[in-house]
Amino acid sequence: QVQLVESGGGSVQAGGSLGLSCAASKYTYNHACLGWFRQAPGKEREGVAAICSDGRTNYADSVKGRFTISKDDAKNTLYLQMNSLKPEDTAMYYCAGGVEYLLFPLGVYEYNYWGQGTQVTVSS
Numbered sequence: 001q002v003q004l005v006e007s008g009g010g011s012v013q014a015g016g017s018l019g020l021s022c023a024a025s026k027y028t029y030n031h032a033c034l035g036w037f038r039q040a041p042g043k044e045r046e047g048v049a050a051i052c053s054d055g056r057t058n059y060a061d062s063v064k065g066r067f068t069i070s071k072d073d074a075k076n077t078l079y080l081q082m083n084s085l086k087p088e089d090t091a092m093y094y095c096a097g098g099v100e101y102l103l104f105p106l107g108v109y110e111y112n113y114w115g116q117g118t119q120v121t122v123s124s
Helices: none
Strands: 003-007 010-013 018-025 033-039 046-052 057-059 067-072 077-082 091-097 118-123
Touching: 003 091, 018 033, 018 091, 018 118, 033 067, 033 077, 046 067, 046 077, 057 067, 077 091
Parallel strands: 010 118
Antiparallel strands: 003 018, 018 077, 033 046, 033 091, 046 057, 067 077, 091 118
């Protein structure tokens, strides 16, 4: 059974940085996409960043230039480096794994596997 486990969340002041990790076990979809999503209280879950098997990356406009997604296939780990954090980045962050290559990889409904989430809180 596929398991995705996020870590690295926490509290930081505006302008600070945090790095998230997502360890994947039994995830063997080599021609697919992985993504980071977030959900703030009272809001819908939204795509933040995604990376596909060919290295293509996609970012939400709100995080472009501040967040960087990457992966280490040898370690089966997905990363999200978040810089210049803003209070509006406060949310529960989830990693997600798809089962196929996605043309539009920031869509919530495109993914099959989800982690349990890690909280990121940015104070002003």
